[in-house]
């Protein structure tokens with residue numbers, strides 16, 4: 001049987017956290033919940049043992065107590081945060097408003113489903129029964145969505161697991177994993193969320209080895225270089241994106257840390273006034289002691305979006321031999337810094353060596369990627385030290 005991929009992909013990409021569009025007034029039949037749980041139980045299970053237990057709560061009094069616990073565990077704080085942020089234009093305003101709506105109305109949801117597993121995590125780090133729950137609970141959410149129902153993955157209540165256990169008679173040795181409010185959705189059109197492109201978080205064969213272009217078929221006719229191979233490194237820094245930006249937008253920063261990059265000068269002696277700009281160019285000096293080679297490159301700034309992205313192309317603005325980039329993402333308590341490199345599309349020294357030695361092309365590329373990764377790690381770790389020292 002061939003799946004309808006349009007429908008399947010729509011299901012997978014639009015199963016959202018639904019909170020404001022839960023229909024509180026329409027009953028959810030038990031038989032429908034049973035069917036969705038039956039489907040969810042098809043998920044892989046450690047040891048091939050059925051250890052998940054699903055608690056469906058519909059009794060109004062019990063739901064009211066659950067809602068109280070949910071609010072005591074953090075829901076009330078969410079409600080307060082939503083009030084404080086209302087109208088502020090804060091990037092998380094809509095999500096917090098939605099979470100607050102659920103926290104304020106949890107007792108009105110027709111069914112609350114708690115997913116639990118028999119057992120306690122032993123902390124061994126070994127996958128076991130315990131790890132068999134999440135994939136199954138998510139299948140349940142997908143099965144609901146396919147039938148016009150919705151849910152939201154919630155966990156803030158877990159700090160009150162003891163109180164939940166008492167309320168619902170859950171015995172010792174059972175671990176609560178997730179609380180899923182279940183209702184028909186008001187309308188069924190939901191949109192995919194904005195997420196990072198998969199190509200930025202897919203590593204090929206080794207950690208951090210990227211490909212920008214993926215062949216659509218398994219015909220290996222396209223060469224390794226056609227895939228625009230690259231390297232990415234990341235580090236979490238306890239400093240604001242603004243502080244990290246000051247460091248990454250200094251074209252000389254890498255020279256303090258990299259074993260290859262020696263320094264750079266803006267082509268207009270004083271550099272672009274008012275800081276780096278798209279279109280500004282600089283000369284970079286490089287040295288590799290392993291192959292006794294020194295060289296210079298001209299680079300053009302192609303992205304300059306403080307405090308988020310800084311990128312430059314090497315050797316040719318439109319047809320570069322290398323594309324370098326810093327991306328800064330605000331995370332709780334600081335900044336996630338990513339440095340990435342794409343080799344090509346124009347032939348670089350590495351590309352030329354690969355073309356001249358086709359039998360060794362894969363090896364040449366991998367060892368150059370390793371080398372870049374080492375230098376890039378030194379660079380982002382150095383930036384982390386400076387940013388964290390600087391306050």
Ligand SMILES: Cc1cc2nc3c(=O)[nH]c(=O)nc-3n(C[C@H](O)[C@H](O)[C@H](O)COP(=O)(O)O)c2cc1C
Nearest residue numbers: 015016017018095099102152153154155156157193
């Ligand atoms: C581990 C985990 C815990 C979560 N806990 C809560 C929660 O306690 N309350 C809540 O309203 N949403 C919770 N969420 C839902 C996220 O807030 C939700 O993914 C976010 O609103 C974005 O919506 P989307 O997934 O539809 O893009 C949780 C999600 C995950 C993965």
